[in-house]
Amino acid sequence: MFFSGIEPAPADPILGLTEAFRKDPRPSKVNLGVGVFMDEKGATPVLECIRRAERVLWETEKTKGYTPIHGPAEYGAAVADLVFGAGFHGLAAGSVAVAQTPGGTGALRIGAEFLRAFRPGGAIWMPDPTWDNHKNVFGAAGCSVRAYPYYDPATHGVDVEAMCAALEKIPAGDVVLLHVCCHNPTGADLDAAGWKRVADLAAKAGWFPFFDFAYQGFGDGLQEDRAGLLAVLQKVPEALVASSFSKNMGLYGERVGALMMVAESAKAANAALSQVKRIIRVLYSNPPKHGAALARAVLEDAELRGLWLQELGAMRQRIAGNRQRLVDGLARRDTGMDFSFIVRQKGMFSFSGLSDVQVDFLREQKAVYMVKGGRINVAGLMAESLEYVCDSITEGLKL
Numbered sequence: 234m235f236f237s238g239i240e241p242a243p244a245d246p247i248l249g250l251t252e253a254f255r256k257d258p259r260p261s262k263v264n265l266g267v268g269v270f271m272d273e274k275g276a277t278p279v280l281e282c283i284r285r286a287e288r289v290l291w292e293t294e295k296t297k298g299y300t301p302i303h304g305p306a307e308y309g310a311a312v313a314d315l316v317f318g319a320g321f322h323g324l325a326a327g328s329v330a331v332a333q334t335p336g337g338t339g340a341l342r343i344g345a346e347f348l349r350a351f352r353p354g355g356a357i358w359m360p361d362p363t364w365d366n367h368k369n370v371f372g373a374a375g376c377s378v379r380a381y382p383y384y385d386p387a388t389h390g391v392d393v394e395a396m397c398a399a400l401e402k403i404p405a406g407d408v409v410l411l412h413v414c415c416h417n418p419t420g421a422d423l424d425a426a427g428w429k430r431v432a433d434l435a436a437k438a439g440w441f442p443f444f445d446f447a448y449q450g451f452g453d454g455l456q457e458d459r460a461g462l463l464a465v466l467q468k469v470p471e472a473l474v475a476s477s478f479s480k481n482m483g484l485y486g487e488r489v490g491a492l493m494m495v496a497e498s499a500k501a502a503n504a505a506l507s508q509v510k511r512i513i514r515v516l517y518s519n520p521p522k523h524g525a526a527l528a529r530a531v532l533e534d535a536e537l538r539g540l541w542l543q544e545l546g547a548m549r550q551r552i553a554g555n556r557q558r559l560v561d562g563l564a565r566r567d568t569g570m571d572f573s574f575i576v577r578q579k580g581m582f583s584f585s586g587l588s589d590v591q592v593d594f595l596r597e598q599k600a601v602y603m604v605k606g607g608r609i610n611v612a613g614l615m616a617e618s619l620e621y622v623c624d625s626i627t628e629g630l631k632l
């Protein structure tokens with residue numbers, strides 16, 4: 234029989250963990266795995282700005298007819314304003330084209346298909362480590378995947394020297410994937426001086442930047458978080474950018490994202506968009522409407538936008554508070570390690586320094602779930618689980 238001859242695939246290292254967590258009957262279980270924001274009760278709430286936008290949409294939406302292949306132009310304009318800032322030169326020039334995509338992953342995959350078609354032979358270089366699915370997404374599109382050094386476990390920060398030494402040697406035909414902020418999985422971001430060096434290298438070496446901007450607003454703020462992107466775009470005229478509303482608007486399951494083509498002219502941007510539309514058409518024809526309509530409503534309406542900024546600020550504050558509470562909790566125990574680096578890292582994730590053996594121990598023996606490599610979703614910590622997590626980590630460190 235056909236199906237019975239097929240071997241089961243291994244579980245996804247991130248989403249598979251959520252499935253295992255859900256099935257785990259132990260009442261003490263704690264989910265620090267998948268990168269979703271959780272509030273103090275462990276819920277991933279619908280933001281109030283989204284609820285209100287949904288109410289308006291429910292009352293005013295006139296049709297469920299198809300959207301354009303690349304989504305509504307108004308959505309594209311609102312996203313580009315948010316991502317680049319209204320003053321970005323490419324917006325006035327019309328040289329930024331936007332396609333709505335099913336989440337940030339969809340944007341990456343369409344970008345990967347586009348690169349394979351129009352930059353054949355060029356490799357895509359990604360940081361080591363990077364989000365586990367990056368390699369799969371680009372690999373599945375037929376791109377050749379390479380790695381450049383990024384994280385220094387000794388400092389728990391970016392190894393800027395090693396990174397720049399590698400970027401300097403990447404050939405002009407290749408593509409370099411850069412996380413704009415809140416690096417996944419490490420939480421270690423470049424500072425302004427680091428971004429300047431990367432921008433200079435991009436201009437000098439001539440490789441093509443592809444920015445993954447999935448966490449805008451989860452680092453220091455919507456404007457602050459785009460600084461690295463703008464620093465590079467001051468020096469190079471072209472790039473691809475993948476963005477997402479999964480995290481900053483909590484629209485995870487609605488799958489709302491965008492792929493942006495920053496080109497040297499409006500003509501070039503439109504030509505690129507026309508090819509991206511062909512790619513989308515054969516993959517899923519056109520994007521889903523609902524989530525993008527909500528994101529657009531929040532961005533366009535001053536009141537909803539104000540509310541969103543408050544809610545986003547509260548999420549950021551909770552994560553920063555959790556970072557501090559985790560550091561303090563571990564400092565009160567005999568871990569033999571200094572965890573103060575956790576407060577310096579940005580976004581939802583921290584690379585804890587725990588080994589895979591320790592991560593397995595924590596999941597199997599303590600029901601504390603984290604991603605292999607030692608990535609912790611700091612947003613998953615709650616007051617009631619904090620002491621238990623700190624005790625469990627301390628025990629794990631003794632292995």
Ligand code: LMR
Binds near residue numbers: 417
């Ligand atoms: C994560 O890294 O946990 C999130 O981006 C969710 C995912 O799709 O992997």
